[in-house]
Amino acid sequence: MRVAIAEDGALFREGLVLLLEAAGHEVAGCFADGDALIAAVATDPVDVAILDIRMPPGPDGGLTTAERVRALRPDTGILLLSHYAETHYLTRVLEIGAERIGYRLKERIAGVRVLGDTLDRISAGEIVIEPALAQRLVRGGASQDGSPLASLSERETDVLRLMAEGRANNAIAGELFISAKAVEKHIAAIFTKLGLPGDATVHHRRVLAVLAYLQARRIDGSGG
Amino acid sequence: MRRLVRWLHHWGTSLPGLLRPPDRTTAFLRYGLERTLHDGAAAETSALALELGMISSAVADRDVEKRLADAQRRVTDILEDLRKVGSMIYPPVLATTGLGPGLHAVAEGRGLRLRLDLPSTELGAEARSRTGLLVADHFQTLRPGSVVRVRVRGRRLVRVRITDQQPGGAMPRERRAVLRCA
Missing domain, CATH: 3.40.50.2300 (Response regulator)
Incomplete structure (x- = not known):
């Protein structure tokens, strides 16, 4: 390169x-x-x-x-x-x-x-x-009272964190030792629970939706 | 007597307290200190991390590789500490971008929920810097999860009002400051 x-x-x-x-x-x-x-x-x-x-x-x-x-x-x-x-x-x-x-x-x-x-x-x-930033965004959002992020399971939170790092489905599957099909299922559940708009199958739109959501939650708690 | 103490305590927490803003020289000094830290110790330590990574790639011995990985972790921890200190001396986003984004960044780092009400026209450099440091320093005293409202008005005579409510149903507190800027 x-x-x-x-x-x-x-x-x-x-x-x-x-x-x-x-x-x-x-x-x-x-x-x-x-x-x-x-x-x-x-x-x-x-x-x-x-x-x-x-x-x-x-x-x-x-x-x-x-x-x-x-x-x-x-x-x-x-x-x-x-x-x-x-x-x-x-x-x-x-x-x-x-x-x-x-x-x-x-x-x-x-x-x-x-x-x-x-x-x-x-x-x-x-x-x-940067993973440290993605982790901070996810943790910060989840710690707020009444946040839909708190309703995510531990596995879904891990998937969300890796999505916020910009990881593709295969990379998330590899990191968490689960199948790509399971990753898709978790992502669908996350999008439903958080009420996120957009097409979860298009990679960069999905990352943008997740990051926008997390940033809004982290900054003033008004996201979602 | 007890009623008087209660009354004083009540009014002591609900009446606005005055905050002392940093003067122009202090703000300038703090900006310089953060830059020195960023361009000096932090930059050199980041370069050291790269060097350790380079050496690690050339080493075949497992034990040496592990010791290098430990050293890299320690370097990362040192940089994390430097970041915290640097951010408290002069918040980086306040330095590079301005008052609104700078205060949002500090609030985010402290886990605060911020509502910011700034003048429609941008403040001058001195007012931005001193107001930003005043509010950022106050944020350092608040517990994570606090809801804080900041209102800034004026240009040369800048008036700042900060209302915060700490988590757990505490009484809202109000702080005020006035800055005379050039």
């Missing part, structure tokens, strides 16, 4: 290049700000652009750069990295795109396998959400 990086921290940037190369990827370009990455990607397309959220230009230049990359090269995957896992950034990420995009904590991709898996999923068109 051909990858370009924009990250203003020199140490992290160099470490990421080494890790990507160890994972067998080609680093096509490595930049300290978003403008330089845009200039490079305009002439030399890459499969995935990895961007630090908090870098120049501006206070959250990674997000504005991601918008420009998506407008310029809609087929390029985008992985946004941050020191913070915030639902506000997640909302911004999902506004940029609902396919071939990811948002992860910097230290959580610090392994050849996990970095490779993240890039493969983005390249395959999936949304990849």
